[in-house]
Amino acid sequence: MGDEAQKRNTDCVYFLASPLTCKKGTDCEYRHSEAARVNPRDCWFWISGNCLNANCSFRHPVGSLIACRITTLHF
Ligand SMILES: [Zn+2]
Ligand SMILES: [Zn+2]
Numbered sequence: 001m002g003d004e005a006q007k008r009n010t011d012c013v014y015f016l017a018s019p020l021t022c023k024k025g026t027d028c029e030y031r032h033s034e035a036a037r038v039n040p041r042d043c044w045f046w047i048s049g050n051c052l053n054a055n056c057s058f059r060h061p062v063g064s065l066i067a068c069r070i071t072t073l074h075f
Contacts, residue, residue, distance in 0.1 A: 004029075009051065011036055011060045031060060 012030035014022035016037050022028055035057035036043075043058035045051035051060060 009046075009054065009060055010062050013062060016059075033057065036060065 007029050008031060010030050012022050012024075012028050012032055015028070015030070015032045019032070019034070019037070022030075022032065026032070033056070035055075036059050039057055039059060041058050043051050043056055043060055045053070046056070046058070046060045051058075
């Protein structure tokens with residue numbers, strides 16, 4: 001998965017705060033998912049490295065992939 005695809009699957013922090021906060025709308029490079037916005041749970045697949053479901057209704061927080069990679073390096 002490239003960085004661009006990864007970005008598109010990462011939740012927009014502005015959108016999560018409120019759908020009206022992100023002015024980019026559909027042009028935003030981050031994910032705008034209403035289902036994920038109202039769901040407080042983080043996506044297990046995302047946290048563990050990758051989630052291929054573009055319509056995933058769980059949260060895809062920023063930075064979790066990086067944190068995961070750092071953790072992986074220690075093993
Ligand atoms: Zn956005
Ligand atoms: Zn997911």
